[in-house]
Amino acid sequence: MNIFSEAAKLEEQNRPFALAQIVDSRGSTPRHSAQMLIRDDGTIMGTIGGGMVERKVIDEALEALKEKTPRLFHGRMARNGSDAVGSDCGGAMSVYISVHGLRPRLVLIGGGHVNRAIAQGAALLGFEIAVADIYQESLNPDLFPPSAQLLYADSFSAAIDKLEIRPDNYVLIATNNKDREALDRLVEQPIAWLGLLASRRKVQVFLRQLRENGVAEEHIARLHAPVGFNIGAETPNEIAISVLAEILQVKNKAPGGLMMAAAHPSQHLRVVIRGAGDIATGVALRLYHAGFKVIMLEVEKPTVIRRSVAFAQALFQPEMQVEGVIARRAASAQEAIGMAESGVIPILVDPLCESLSGLKPGCVVDAILAKENLGARRDLAPVVIALGPGFCAGQDCHAVIETNRGHWLGQVIYQGSAQENTGIPGNIMGHTSRRVIRAPVAGVMNGRVQLGDIVSEGDAIATIGETEILAPLSGMVRGLLNDGLVVDIGFKIGDIDPRGASADFTSVSDKARAIGGGVLEALMTLMRQGGKAKEEVLTVA
Template sequence: MNIFAHAAELEELNIPFAMANILETSGSAPRHQGQMIIKADGTTLGTIGGGMIERYVIEQAIEAIQQREPRVVKGRMTRTGPDAMDMDCGGSMSVHIDVFGLKAPLILIGAGHVNRAVAQAAHVLGFDITVVDTYADSLAEDNFPQGSKLVFADTMEQAIDKLTITAQSYLVIATNHEDKDAISKIVKQDAKYIGLMASKRKLQTLVSHLKNIGISDERVQAVYSPIGFSIGAETPEEIAVSIMGEILKVKNGAAGGLMKDDPRINRKRLVLIRGAGDIATGVAVRLHNVGFKVVMTDIAKPTIIRRSVSFAQCLFDDTATVEGITAKKAHSCHSVFELIDKGMIPVLVDEECNFAAKLQPNFVVDAILAKRNLGTTKALAPHTVALGPGFMAGVDCDAVIETNRGHHLGRIIYQGETAPNTGIPGNIGGYTHQRVLRAPEAGTMRCHASLGDIVKEGELIAQINDTPIIAPMSGKVRGLLNEGLEVHQGFKIGDIDPRGDKADHLSVSDKARAIGGSVLEALLHLDMRSL
């Protein structure tokens, strides 16, 4: 059979395979052009020349099918050196491996009018469709696109047991009266998307049921319900468009929303936050949750102690997640917008805020909390807001937010400055400076405890060089610098929360949340005032 005809047949049957195609060769290569089909089980059709290079391409093709990603493979027909294939020909070869026959599996639970319309829309979009129901008449072939797999059983539980559900599956539950049985089984599956069509009242009943049978809040919250985008859909066809829009958003890792609100085009909702520590992260969380497009900057190795609630941690670990929002290290304007598209918060290494001119945000928020101005000016953006002492509202920013705990915490000042820095840490359980860990000398940070650990007074927490740092009291390790950082004498390296288990080190603090709310108010006020 012709190799391309065979490829077309495999793709029609949705059988995964890879196509290897010689891109370029040099010297004495086995072949200078050729194609080869490789299936997931390693069987092949065609050749790119045989030998060790072909074996290596087959291995890479199987891996590409498993990872669902194309790749380019390079090999040199030599015994030693880079890309050596343990061959004596002396030439080299580059092979492109592409992956096909991997239609996304869409499983429709219920064969009613809505799922029939969903099936028609999904067929055009290239999904592999399976429909299950307990009514044979509803599964008539004429109701669904050609190639749909139709599954019948006497009960919904039996029908679902016949399915193969993987981490790549998309499921839509839309039944007349069997949604309780369906969601009870489906919610336990590790699927890419689980959507449930239900009214708000019905959803409340189903959620209560799931919790009563021991389903975790995390699993329940992962279900998309009410299902689809809010576009005023009423007919089955309109509802199908709404559902498939949401599925495509998940499939493509997109942020969703209107194209005209893309921050590349419309910078009105783009906010650049200087600093990515715990207070800055609290601000970012509040702004992100109401639809602002947030990008953050910090130094290459930020000295953050509350790492579990600081997006700056992604500069050490590549990603950091706080309250369900993920931040990721970015390297360019292009990667900034790619991450925003995926619903993430990009964090750039940019001590001097040079990216402000490139990104052109509508807002800049200085959340470094250095107790002095490190270069923020009103020229950075149409609207600028700063946190804490060191700024004069109306001079070097448009508004400044009070950060001292007390009656005026979060107060927005449009002319003037905040209260001066007291130098006294916040009072927790009657303790202020007593709970703070400081470097006894200049040197390198070494950790002996982890964030969230419950420690006793006198227990070893860390060391600077060879000097031990012990817990000044019993409690929870709420803050601790990253391993290996260089610090100067007296530098704050951690803190102990005397509340112990009652302290929450994984959520944004009350102070950060309050300041975040004030920043949100200030941005809206400044933007409205400019109109």
């Protein structure tokens, strides 16, 4: 067998390999024209002359396979100096190293109608396809592309073991009645993309169960569910297009959205939000879905209660996902701009807004909700919007958004201030202040339960130092501070929702959505208005 026959065989198997070709040689070298094939385990076929230069090329080829990028290697047959390979021949050679057998692998858990359509579409896109099912009739070869690997097993757990899923694989679960079994086996595995084809209600149930079983938020955040783009898909082929579009977006690191939408001013407008708690997150989602490039500023250790719906959690874990939108920590203004352009919401540690000069936002939203002005000024950006009491529209900012629950929640105020803070939490099933948990002592906070847990009145839900914190009423733990934070007496540390299992702690609240709507209205109104503010907003890139 020659090199090209072996290359064709490996390509068919989608096994990574590199081809090394001498493209230039000068002086005394082992070979002047030769090729060598390097497999991903370091074994070779052919030779470019042996010795130290060949060893160097093999190492370079393995690095190229790891990075999935071709490269040009320069080597001098010398002991010392630049490009020296440690031999005494005295010549030099250049070797081009190309990489092959790197088709992305799509693993479909379940062989039903939708996964069959996805397999057919993915084959046209160049994916290596593997399909597993526990029903032999679901794996009829006539229903799948000829190159697809079809694997039958007694259980999906056994099938997943046999599939040897790798970190660079894309995996979709669509088994109908065995989704949870497959999800349990895969949710903590490092995978490039993990999707679940399920209804929103089913997803919420699964997420709650995963948290009850102690699955870390960083693993749960990687799950894409419900999966696919919202294009009104109903048939298996339509759903396949929706799902494959999301997989391609992740694979290609693309922001998504309509190509024609870039002409809208919001596509070019950068908005900085001060704070990344649950209300600020609701605002961020409204603006993000309207097409704005959102960047959020926070303190190093934010005291966020409703962590499951707060982008601030990205400062405590690799990334945070809320309602399908991902946030990650950014190390600099430049990195934040790049992340925002790619469709990710960046979180910068910058409580003093020192990054604004580099970010050059068209709008700043003060969403700290401190009940007082902690540095908002009209000159921070062409448009400045503030939430709640402590601000005066026309002086501190261009608009204030009402945050008190009631008839005027979400109202945009262009002159004057919001209502004063009542200090009384929103009423849920007759409970107001009682459902909010405050620290009885000062110290280090550590939780004993997870968000979404159902507790009874008197259950221990946390400790501050040696002091146990008890649930003031029965219901769902909807909010709880991160472990390890230092709190003072009277500090808000948790929140119990008396609605219990019917409460939803995985999506932003009605209050956050209403306030977010007010911010969006204010921003669009100020953008439409004439004068200097409008001109500056529309010219910010």
